[in-house]
Amino acid sequence: MEPTHTVTSASTGPAAHARRPGIHRRRLIAAGIGLAAVLTAVGLGTAALLKSPGPTASTLTSASLITVTPAMPISSRELNGLIARSPDFGPLADPKRRAACLSALGYSGSVQVLGAETLQVDGRPAIVLVLPGDQPDVIVGVTVSANCSAVDTGLIADTTVRRP
Structure with a gap:
């Protein structure tokens, strides 16, 4: 009887089920847009902090300071x-x-x-x-x-x- 399965020699690369799909062009574009958005937000935040007038005097607002005379x-x-x-x-x-x-x-x-x-x-x-x-x-x-x-x-x- 002949064997029902045939055995072939291993290919030179990894098995097809173990391969990762390649990075798609759309994913690269989305990652680039996300990175640009993060850098823009950091830049705008830094610019806003540098242009702020600095600390301001705090005014107390408290219920204990509010009086109502009947x-x-x-x-x-x-x-x-x-x-x-x-x-x-x-x-x-x-x-x-x-x-x-x-x-x-x-x-x-x-x-x-x-x-x-x-x-x-x-x-x-x-x-x-x-x-x-x-x-x-x-x-x-x-x-x-x-x-x-x-x-x-x-x-x-x-x-x-x-x-x-």
Whole structure:
């Protein structure tokens, strides 16, 4: 019997299944375009950095620096009305304590308080003080917590209004 397979001698190069396909022209063009894009990006980035004005001063923006003063709990008409009646200083009836509170607010401790009223603001006791303004036709309304002192004013609101 004759063999069913024939054996031939090995060729001089590697086997056909082990060969890599050659580099195609399209791949070379794509690689060249990619390399050009990378070099362009690096060049533009470097040029932008060299032309930058340098470090700039940072400005702080923080929620802790943003303050919102609530609205005065009484109207300007009511503030003006407090001048015509006896002041109700509540816990600030003691002149020394009131002077300490006023000093902490930035007023002279001896400033004449034109009117005062105790009330509740957000369920907490507070005092509205009416003070003279910078001009004769202006008054300043200041609402402070009932425990206003030289250490903590407990400032709730302030406003400036014209006298009628």
